[in-house]
Amino acid sequence: MGTFISLIGIGKSLKHNAIEAKNQLRKLFSVIEKTLNSTKIRNIFNNVKENFPLVL
Known part of the structure; x- marks a missing residue:
């Protein structure tokens, strides 16, 4: 019985x-995807274009 209980504990731990x-x-994959798609940079430039059309 003790072995069975320890197997349950190992299973829960795994x-x-x-x-x-x-x-x-x-x-990790979320960060990699955001980095590869450059969504942050793209959003920054889009916001700058919308808010300051004479800058770009």
Whole structure:
């Protein structure tokens, strides 16, 4: 019975670690996607064009 309980604990730990890894990968891919698409830079230039049309 003790072995069974420890296996349950290991299973829960692995599940928790997998969920944490998935969340970290999701954040990493989000940053990579934003960097590659340059959405921040594009938005800045669009805002400048809208608010200050004589600058650009």
